[in-house]
Amino acid sequence: MGRIIRSQLISWGGPGTRATRLELFYDLVFVFAFFNVSTLTSKNLTAQSLLEALLVLVLLWWCWTGFVTIGNAVRSDEGVMPLIGLAMMVPVFLLAVSVGVAFRDEPGGLYGPWLFAVAYLMTWGLKATALWTIARAEGTPRRSALLLVGPALVSTVVVLLAAVVPQRIVAAGAVQNVRIGFWVVALVLEYLGGLLLARTGWRLRSVGHAAERHALIVLVALGESVIALGIGASAQYGRPVGLPTVVASALGIVVIAALWWLYFDWIAAAVEQRLHGVRGPSRIPLARDVYSYLHLPLVVGIILFALSLERLLSILLHAEHPTGAERPGQLHPLLLYGGVILFALALVAIELRALRRLDRVLLGAALVLAALVPVAYQVPELAALALLAGVTLGVVTVQLRVTRTLRREVRRVALDEQTRMETELNRWRARRL
Numbered sequence: 001m002g003r004i005i006r007s008q009l010i011s012w013g014g015p016g017t018r019a020t021r022l023e024l025f026y027d028l029v030f031v032f033a034f035f036n037v038s039t040l041t042s043k044n045l046t047a048q049s050l051l052e053a054l055l056v057l058v059l060l061w062w063c064w065t066g067f068v069t070i071g072n073a074v075r076s077d078e079g080v081m082p083l084i085g086l087a088m089m090v091p092v093f094l095l096a097v098s099v100g101v102a103f104r105d106e107p108g109g110l111y112g113p114w115l116f117a118v119a120y121l122m123t124w125g126l127k128a129t130a131l132w133t134i135a136r137a138e139g140t141p142r143r144s145a146l147l148l149v150g151p152a153l154v155s156t157v158v159v160l161l162a163a164v165v166p167q168r169i170v171a172a173g174a175v176q177n178v179r180i181g182f183w184v185v186a187l188v189l190e191y192l193g194g195l196l197l198a199r200t201g202w203r204l205r206s207v208g209h210a211a212e213r214h215a216l217i218v219l220v221a222l223g224e225s226v227i228a229l230g231i232g233a234s235a236q237y238g239r240p241v242g243l244p245t246v247v248a249s250a251l252g253i254v255v256i257a258a259l260w261w262l263y264f265d266w267i268a269a270a271v272e273q274r275l276h277g278v279r280g281p282s283r284i285p286l287a288r289d290v291y292s293y294l295h296l297p298l299v300v301g302i303i304l305f306a307l308s309l310e311r312l313l314s315i316l317l318h319a320e321h322p323t324g325a326e327r328p329g330q331l332h333p334l335l336l337y338g339g340v341i342l343f344a345l346a347l348v349a350i351e352l353r354a355l356r357r358l359d360r361v362l363l364g365a366a367l368v369l370a371a372l373v374p375v376a377y378q379v380p381e382l383a384a385l386a387l388l389a390g391v392t393l394g395v396v397t398v399q400l401r402v403t404r405t406l407r408r409e410v411r412r413v414a415l416d417e418q419t420r421m422e423t424e425l426n427r428w429r430a431r432r433l
Contacts, residue, residue, distance in 0.1 A: 010137060011078035013071075017206035019213050022077040022085060023067070029089050030064050031220055033096035034299075038224060038307040039231075040100045045311060045331055048176070052103050053307075055183050057300055059120070059159075060095065062190050065292045066127045066152075068213045072205055073134050081130075088126050094119035103179055113163035113179065117156075124156045140201045148200040151193025158186035194292055198284045204275075207287070211272035214291045218263055221302040225256045228306040232313025244316045244382055251382075251389040252309050258392035259302065259343055262362070262399065266407040267347060269414045271354045290354045298346040305339030308332055312381050333376035333384055340388065341366045344395075361402050365395040 034057070041053040067088070070076070076085055098119060101112020128149040135145040162182030166175045204210060229252040233245050271290055278286055311332055344366040351359045369391060376384040400407070 009080040011075040013073055013075055013205040015206055017209045019209060020077045022082060023071050026067060026085050026089060029092045029096055033060050034224055034303060036096055037099050038228060038303050042307040042310045050331060056099050056102055058187050061296050063123055070130050072209050084130055088123060091119045091122035103176060117160045117163040120159055121156050124152055128153055144200045147196045151189050155186040155189040158182055194288055197288055198281060204283050204287050207272060207275040210287055210291055214295050215268050218298060221299045222256055222260055225302055225306040225309060228310035232310040248313055248316050248382055248385055251385045254389040255392050258396050261396050262347060266410045270410045271350060273413055274354045290350055294346055294350045297342050301339045301342030301346060304335050308335035312385060315381055334373060337369050337373050337376055337388060341369050361399050
């Protein structure tokens, strides 16, 4: 009887399941969370704030992958899942609004680290319940189901301890460092727990769903870059926009468009096609490595570039109006180039893991940009951005030549698949509608 009731409450996903509009609605809270992290860090760009921002991003990413895992197993817009998903949005939004006080308390409100930790506990409590229910409904043994949710719940307890323990055991000046240490332990437990996924009996029901969800989150991160560029360029307070701001805005769009092209032109489709061809127990480890692990530095690289871009536009704006003159911090050029370098290296790793292909163009681009970081410290901000835009455009041009045969085949297969699906769908509509 219990299994019958569960089958009525859950609509299982299938091989052709794609992302639903409801899942995109859930992502809105993560859009705000990513934006809040980058905006707060850009306003106070120090090594300490950058480290804290990276830890929060890594935690939010693993939280988001839990949503994707659930949505891949069951249809998020059927049965009881819409209620569970909407309930999850509340604690995730609390995570988003409290990212600025996750490591330190601000007077006049609730204790920040405790608020963030409790919101995270609520999020993982709901997710663990959903994962456990799905696993047991599929007949997964209790021990395997425990491997699925146990490591994440232990790491959540560590985050709770990080909120209450440091101030009780060390002097006030060391609380932040101890709290960061707790967070590192929690995140290591989270990500090591992902290595146990293949032993839980969990299976990837829809490669297309996983590919689409991760492609969309990359698109969200690129959208954050556009928003950051717009905020930096439009923070005029009624003042006219000068030529440096116009040029910087154009160069920023060029870099963002180049990053989009490098991922979406053929690599994203090639990885999805490769996963479609993998059968058996090796599919879960490959999907986990490519999507859950290697898409993280891809997104983080974009966000680092975005917060640096916003900072750069603000600097150029103040340079146009000397009364508000401001000089960049030491991290500014490093993040501007480092975000793109991290993005390129993540793509190299994705290709190497999924396609068994070493992308020498992207690897060479990362090395060239690393060599140009000292130059970026010596030249004006606008020149540093122009240099970065020139290199990224050059990389796209070279990639088009070097990968033309592979690119043509990947795009041909993708177009053929899309055409056949549209044909079958039109036939079904003609019969049923």
